[in-house]
Amino acid sequence: MNIGALAKRTGLTNSRIRFYERAGLLQTVDRRANGYRTYPPEAVLVLELITTAQQAGFSLDEIRKLLPPGLDRWDHATLIEALRRKVADIEALETRLKRSKAQLVALLADIEAKPDDIDCATNARRVLSHVLGDKIGSEEMLIGDGGLLAKTTRRRTVRAG
Template sequence: MKIGELAKRSGLSQSRIRFYESIGLLKMVDRRPNGYRTYPPEALVALELIATAQKAGFSLDEIRTLVPGDLDRWDHGALIPALRRKVTEIEELETRLAGSKKQLVALIADIEAKPDDVDCADNARRVLSRMLGADLGGHVGGRKRASRT
């Protein structure tokens, strides 16, 4: 099939397909004497694999090492550990994101807890002071902060 049909069937732009070809991700291409590219049906499968791997968080370099030029030559021994490493990376990212979310939710609550008699600038100072105190383990300016219990 020609690149236009491959683009239509894959949902990718022709320039994206050419890019994958130029960086060695898509090797299933033949050139006709008139310069037109032609692709076998397996090229569609390869493009779907590339797109799926990118959505899963794999870089193009990682994909290049995992997806063989000929789909009949999968390196199962390398594929499974790579997939497991990616799962571990995603779990670590989830942990970091959960911590960031927790901090942001606490910050929102602290900002919204502005006393009625405090203006916005003073509230910002109050919130920043609490944030700095929390980041420094309760120490502000070299002194332990007084407990508010």
């Protein structure tokens, strides 16, 4: 199978497949006499594994460390470890999301609860003091990155290579 065919099979771009090879993720590749890459059918599986793992939140770096052997011969213990860690990561993120959402919802309620007899500026100050109040009040709030991810704007320029 040539790279173009593999790309069509997997829905990935040629450049992305080459990139994965360069990144050490796709080793099931050979060269024909003319220099063309040629792939065995399992390459489709490997690429699908990679994208599936990505969707589950694994970075390419993590995937590389888990994928290396020959599709069989996996490091059982390491793999399970990684999966468990990733589940824990997801749970942590879920917690953060829940908190952020609650804050936003509270903020919405607060803004809309404007008594209607006070002016906008006064309402703004009132809301503002609620939003920042809790934070400013506590001498030292718990540190931690926070920062949910603003991935609403994903690039994902879809265009075949």
